[in-house]
Amino acid sequence: xxxxxxxxxxxxxxxxxxxxxxxxxxxxxxxxxxxxxxxxxxxxxxxxxxxxxxxxxxxxxxxxxxxxxxxxxxxxxxxxxxxxxxxxxxxxxxxxxxxxxxxxxxxxxxxxxxxxxxxxxxxxxxxxxxxxxxxxxxxxxxxxxxxxxxxxxxxxxxxxxxxxxxxxxxxxxxxxxxxxxxxxxxxxxxxxxxxxxxxxxxxxxxxxxxxxxxxxxxxxxxxxxxxxxxxxxxxxxxxxxxxxxxxxxxxxxxxxxxxxxxxxxxxxxxxxxxxxxxxxxxxxxxxxxxxxx
Numbered sequence: 001x002x003x004x005x006x007x008x009x010x011x012x013x014x015x016x017x018x019x020x021x022x023x024x025x026x027x028x029x030x031x032x033x034x035x036x037x038x039x040x041x042x043x044x045x046x047x048x049x050x051x052x053x054x055x056x057x058x059x060x061x062x063x064x065x066x067x068x069x070x071x072x073x074x075x076x077x078x079x080x081x082x083x084x085x086x087x088x089x090x091x092x093x094x095x096x097x098x099x100x101x102x103x104x105x106x107x108x109x110x111x112x113x114x115x116x117x118x119x120x121x122x123x124x125x126x127x128x129x130x131x132x133x134x135x136x137x138x139x140x141x142x143x144x145x146x147x148x149x150x151x152x153x154x155x156x157x158x159x160x161x162x163x164x165x166x167x168x169x170x171x172x173x174x175x176x177x178x179x180x181x182x183x184x185x186x187x188x189x190x191x192x193x194x195x196x197x198x199x200x201x202x203x204x205x206x207x208x209x210x211x212x213x214x215x216x217x218x219x220x221x222x223x224x225x226x227x228x229x230x231x232x233x234x235x236x237x238x239x240x241x242x243x244x245x246x247x248x249x250x251x252x253x254x255x256x257x258x259x260x261x262x263x264x265x266x267x268x269x270x271x272x273x274x275x276x277x278x279x280x281x282x283x284x285x286x287x288x289x290x291x292x293x
Contacts, residue, residue, distance in 0.1 A: 002151070075100070137232045138188060143211035147217060150207045151270045154219055158263055165221045166229050166262050167270075169277035170198070171237060171285065172214040173255035186246050190254060190285035202232075226262060233258040257285035 011094025075097035081091035134146040142150065151167075158165050172194065179187035191214065198208045198216060208217040218236075223229065240256045259265075261273035283289075 015109065125168050134161045135208045139192050139210050141199075141216070142207055144209070146207040146221075147207065147211065147273070148270055150209075150219060154207075154221060155263065157221070163212070163222070164226065164262055164265070165219065165222065166226070166260055167260040167273040167277050168218040168220060168229070168233065168236075169261070169274070170216040170218065170240075171256060171281050172256050175214040175254050178252050178254065181285050182246060182248070182250065185251070186248075186250075189246055190244055190252065193244050194240055194254070197242070200237055201239050217277075228261075229260055233260070257259065257281050259284060 075093040078093040079090040136143045154165050178190055209217045211217050223292060235255045236258060241253055243251045243253050245251050259277040261277035262274060266276040267273045
């Protein structure tokens with residue numbers, strides 16, 4: 001403060017300029033060192049020495065609010081001191097400070113844009129991994145993992161509301177012949193077509209899953225009469241049996257066999273209902289008759 005007062009007290013333009021130069025040099029000699037955490041760890045009236053011996057710590061640690069803006073703070077101080085000599089000199093450090101702040105702002109905006117793109121990419125990747133973990137890669141239907149999760153939720157709702165729900169096992173008839181004759185690409189078209197038809201034949205609240213090559217499982221909730229399931233099974237077979245056009249222009253069709261498993265009549269867990277439905281499906285395949293056990 002004494003040096004600054006001395007600048008103001010200096011007489012004449014030349015005297016103020018000389019006094020300003022001495023104050024600026026004194027400020028440069030009042031060196032400090034910033035730690036990695038932004039703390040000013042040393043104050044003194046000399047620049048840091050190259051002597052290997054540690055410099056004396058003649059100041060107490062303090063948090064500097066200008067740690068990220070050391071150059072801008074210096075420019076502002078120089079501008080304030082320049083007012084003692086001439087107001088026009090203050091525009092130089094102020095202009096330099098504005099340019100620096102503009103560059104910092106531009107860099108921050110670029111970094112923010114890059115961060116937003118990386119976050120969007122991360123969200124897409126997370127969604128893709130989630131879909132790969134819970135869906136069938138070919139048909140987009142639920143896989144065994146998602147089927148088990150949906151079954152547990154359906155089981156809890158059924159117990160809470162004291163109602164039945166059904167598990168249907170659907171196996172395609174004649175699929176192997178198409179796969180062997182027209183190739184695996186044609187077989188993939190058949191599977192994707194059957195998957196779309198199964199989804200369109202049930203409600204949005206029901207679950208359709210693919211658990212094997214040509215095996216599908218459906219979870220059906222909220223039916224009034226168990227005998228209604230036989231009607232649902234016949235509707236599924238009729239929908240699946242419609243003609244399918246391949247990329248080559250050939251027309252093929254497959255049949256289906258359906259088996260049922262009811263909770264709690266046929267089991268209290270997923271494996272028990274799957275076993276009952278699988279047995280019913282093989283009975284349907286062997287006899288051509290579909291019935292509820």
